[in-house]
Amino acid sequence: MEHLLNPKVKSIEISGIRTFFNMVSDYENMISLTIGQPDFETPHHIKEAAKSAIDENRTTYTHNAGILELRKAAANFLQSKYNLTYRAENEIITTTGASQAIDVTLRTILTEESEVILPGPVYPGYEPIITLSGATPVHVDTTQHEFKMTRSLIESAITERTKCIILPSPSNPTGVALSKEELANIADLLRDKEIFVLSDEIYSELNFSDDHNSIAQFEGMREKTIVINGLSKSHAMTGWRVGFLFAPEEICKHILKVHQYNVSCASSISQYAALEALQNGLEDPVQMRKEYKDRMDYVYNRLVEMGLSPIKPDGAFYILPSIKQFGLSSFDFAMKLAKDGNLAVVPGSAFSHYGEGYVRISFAYKLDILKEGMDRLERFLNTL
Incomplete structure (x- = not known):
């Protein structure tokens, strides 16, 4: 019955971010810097408000x-x-x-x-x-x-x-x-x-x-x-x-x-x-933003030291360095990095064809994870 489905639906693909994340999720000893997911917990007072809403039958x-x-x-x-x-x-x-x-x-x-x-x-x-x-x-x-x-x-x-x-x-x-x-x-x-x-x-x-x-x-x-x-x-x-x-x-x-x-x-x-x-909770984002900024500065400086010359982010928790100098497609680079370097990043091709030649690194992770991730990336680049 698949041939009867809406052709527009059949023509679209699952997000390249999730596709690549799923591909490498079973690798052992993998550090994944792929998903744009805050690593902070929802503030306590917000969770308590939700519990109260349940108890008060606001359902x-x-x-x-x-x-x-x-x-x-x-x-x-x-x-x-x-x-x-x-x-x-x-x-x-x-x-x-x-x-x-x-x-x-x-x-x-x-x-x-x-x-x-x-x-x-x-x-x-x-x-x-x-x-x-x-x-x-x-x-x-x-x-x-x-x-x-x-x-x-x-x-x-x-x-x-x-x-x-x-x-x-x-x-x-x-x-x-x-x-x-x-x-x-x-x-x-x-x-x-x-x-x-x-x-x-x-x-x-x-x-x-x-x-x-x-x-x-x-x-x-x-x-x-x-x-x-x-x-x-x-x-x-x-x-x-x-x-x-x-x-x-x-x-x-x-x-x-x-x-x-x-x-x-x-x-x-x-x-x-x-x-x-x-x-x-209007001030809740302040500390998160400060920590993301510190993480961004660390990752950005490490990437510059590796010779990747990324554009410095103004916000969010992503950075998109170019890997064109290595002569690999973004997908092949990311797969090789995952297999040989135990580090997962997202191929830039997931973000339209203009993303080809780049990889996305999420720095929504603790600094010790980012440090190990950057160490693995540096070691991998030295093999190319």
């Missing part, structure tokens, strides 16, 4: 968009942190993680044969949804621009079919973030164009400069921008699956319909945990 459906108190807390968060104003009643949706927010957004705004511009290399979770929506992903090559989407790159890729531009900042897999000036230049280009912007800001609280900017802050951009955020990375809550979608009412009301038929609502228990995080 029923909520409003499709999430409990109003949580949406108000999310609105206050964006206003106080990033000077972005959204109405809790009709411009915010609580989603089952940022991934579901991306899914329902793209399925709402995209039409057959429309195009979506996104950076390359880029997180692999966007392209399959674009494809399933009948649209076409258009990657632009950022490798000569310090992995940053620029006004000129976007301008050169826009066609009459362009429907959306995706701006992840800070970015997975590169860790780079767009500055206020860079976003202003992009806003100047897009302000008068009928093109949506999906601004993926899930790593906003892990910006090492503590100066995150959103393109929705700029004049004329709020009306066409859908901001995605959440608590998975900032509060070490990946398994709780809580994300947020912020958009003008005339866009949000249609996304809500797709969200409703997709999941009805996010988990009620997770929502009450998220409420505690946003009301009493």
Whole structure:
């Protein structure tokens, strides 16, 4: 019966990140620097709030968009942190993680044969949804621009079919973030164009400069921008699956319909945990961010010493060094490193064809693990 399945579904692949992780997971004595998973525990007070929600039988459906108190807390968060104003009643949706927010957004705004511009290399979770929506992903090559989407790159890729531009900042897999000036230049280009912007800001609280900017802050951009955020990375809550979608009412009301038929609502228990995080845990990310910064500095300096010349990340917990000098494909390099060096990293080809020639290293691991991982990488490179 497989031949009767939706051909669009058959044409997409399981994430290259997970594919490679699964391939090497059974290797003995393996250090894996592959998955973007915080190694911190969810803060205690958040877990206690979830337990209380269970004990108080807050286990029923909520409003499709999430409990109003949580949406108000999310609105206050964006206003106080990033000077972005959204109405809790009709411009915010609580989603089952940022991934579901991306899914329902793209399925709402995209039409057959429309195009979506996104950076390359880029997180692999966007392209399959674009494809399933009948649209076409258009990657632009950022490798000569310090992995940053620029006004000129976007301008050169826009066609009459362009429907959306995706701006992840800070970015997975590169860790780079767009500055206020860079976003202003992009806003100047897009302000008068009928093109949506999906601004993926899930790593906003892990910006090492503590100066995150959103393109929705700029004049004329709020009306066409859908901001995605959440608590998975900032509060070490990946398994709780809580994300947020912020958009003008005339866009949000249609996304809500797709969200409703997709999941009805996010988990009620997770929502009450998220409420505690946003009301009493705004400082929770501070220590995590400091430790990620220390880990980034260590890994970056080690890679420079090895002669790999990586672009220094601005945030998140990834770095994408080039391995082109060794004459191997990113997949072959990563497989050889796993087999001969007992170190797992992600081939850059998992992040679009513009990732070829790079490997992604996650530094969401304790410093002693990173030290051993860098030692193994250095020994391996000395054999090539």
